[in-house]
Amino acid sequence: MPPDLDFSGNYLFVAERLRMHRLDESLRPLLEARGGRIVRLQADGEPPATSDGWNLLNLPPDFFARHAFRAAFTTDNSAPRDLVPPEVPLIAIPHAFWETPQTEKLLGGWAAYLGNADYYLTQDLPSPGPGAIVPSLRRRDAVRLLPFGNLKLDLLRERWLDEPRKDVIMYCCGITAHSRPMPEKLAIVRRCLRDFPQYLVVVRPFPGAAAAYAPLVEALGHDGRFVLDTGGSTLRYLPRAAALLYDVHTTTGNFFLLATGQTGVCLPAAGRDEKPLPYAHVASTPQEISAAVAACLSQREQGELPALRRLRETILYRPGEARRLFWEYLSHILRAAVPPQAVAVACEYLGDCRPATRQDELALLLQRLEAGTVERSYNLFREYPLYNSLEAFYRTLRRRAEKGLPCLVRLIRQPGGQRLGVCREADMDRPFLCWGPLRDYGPPGLMHIQTHAPQRLAAPTDDCALLLPDRSRELFSQAFAGLIRAVYGTS
Known part of the structure; x- marks a missing residue:
């Protein structure tokens, strides 16, 4: 990376409202530290999540000319077609965390995750087979995969290892419609408060679902050890977590297990097919969950699980190096050069196939x-x-x-x-x-x-x-x- 390269200027973040936090937890702090100015654009008509953001309904016609973006970032294929001008490089990051080799799934049946981006930061080392092809609504010859790893996982691992306090039992709840009913959540939190008096119990709802948790606040708000964490990044309390409870369809659980090398407590969801990592305790009733938390606290004293360390090293490209790679790749892209590590995959241009009826x-x-x-x-x-x-x-x-x-x-x-x-x-x-x-x-x-x-x-x-x-x-x-x-x- 050239030592004198200037990374200041405007950068676009485009994603649906519920996915915007992925960008906040990863790329935003890096760019702002180097003088970058972040402009948020929600790829939907929902009210903007922040006062300085935009959505597709309030977008002025001169939006792109006004900001002169150096690059645009999106999650998976969140950027609507024809939105980002072709002269602005569009870089996609994964929305979810994949607990299996990612590009194998991407190119084997989920290729449209790569969508219309010019670059995609892959979790592992891409190895597309012969004939690999990516569908696209944006005319270009290829999408380029960049072996990257995971910024959030690297950051969580660093902060968890550096944080001496391990005074939190954290419960990350998935989308309300697929997670436990509120009375069950209340029973789980009460049991944890009762059985582990020396810990804070932090409940982290899925972004946008905070209003549904009013009954928990009403019932437990008097207890100074209960925290409903609805703002900012999940990384505010996770580095202090001695044990993690998580609904099976959230990605936070897999992030935590892989980043820390510690086991967690997975709460299954009715009517869903997701399977937890095999290293997690699966528990349903408050009594089972309490016993599983106790097992996690005991295991933490023994250090990192070797199996989780091996898994992290297997499914991530160069764990711990995502920040360095980000600047290396961006320095090439901003100079209109292709990073030498890029793996090109041919595009299937679908043309103008907009259905009218x-x-x-x-x-x-x-x-x-x-x-x-x-x-x-x-x-x-x-x-x-x-x-x-x-x-x-x-x-x-x-x-x-x-x-x-x-x-x-x-x-x-x-x-x-x-x-x-x-x-x-x-x-x-x-x-x-x-x-x-x-x-x-x-x-x-x-x-x-x-x-x-x-x-x-x-x-x-x-x-x-x-x-x-x-x-x-x-x-x-x-x-x-x-x-x-x-x-x-x-x-």
Whole structure:
């Protein structure tokens, strides 16, 4: 990196409101320390999270000319198409933390995470196979992957090791709709306050969900050891955490385990398929959670778990070096040069395929399903409600299929029509259709087959569900296309 390179000037951060904190926790402190000025732009119409921010509704026409951005940053594929001018380099960072080799998943079925960015900071060392391709709505020949690691994990590890106080039991709660009901959260926090009197108990809600936690404040606000942490970065209290409780669908738990080498307490969620890292304690009741916290406190005295250290070194590119690499890469990009470590992946330019009507959205989805490319479209068409909701539904079913789980689907009648939903355990005795071949699904699938005679009907009936049970991606896409046609038609 040239010693005299000036990093001052304006930089754009563009992401949905709920993802903006990822940028705050990683890149913002670095750029501001070198004289960079951060301009926030929410890629949605939600009210700006800060008074100095913008959203897509209040964006003035001369926004980009006024600020003369040196570079733009986004999370995954959060930047809307045609928003960032092509002369402004667009750099994407991962929204989530991947506990498996990241680029293997990115290029094997989640390539649209790379979306329209010019550069993507990968968690590990990219090794795209022959024929790897990335779909894009922004015309260019390639997206360049930069082996990077993880800024937040590096920073948390440094602060956790340097912080002598370990006086916090922290509970990181996921999205309200998928985490524990508030009475259960209250019981968990009360049990921790009772059983561990020498610790603060800090509850950290998912960003934007703070209002739902008013009952906890009302019930426990008198206790000086209870803290509801709703502002700033999660790194405010995590370096002081002697033990961490986390909902399975949050990424904070995996960050903490990998950064500190300590185990944690994972709280499973009903109706979700996420699995915790194998080194976490899984606990549900307040009594089980209290015992698991005690086990974490005991384990901490023994130092870092070797298995977690090995995992960190396996899935991260050069742990501890992300800040140095950030400046090295940015120095090249600002000089319009390609960093020598960049790995180029060819782009599939989709052209101007904006669907104008609901039927166009269905036609586009069916076209990509039949071509076997729908998984490469992840999040590219998120501004189109029907396409986006059906694509998200496809991903839910696909994840279950990849794990060998049968997935029952049923029609849900609504005033405005009908929609598709995944059956929960309480619905498993409903009739269903066999949609696509059954294979390799073990006892759960066999139980449903024995209970219900598989049928083939021309269209789903009011009281039926649909089983999409094949691990083959091609057959699965064909089955899902048949489901879409049966429910929504093609004309």
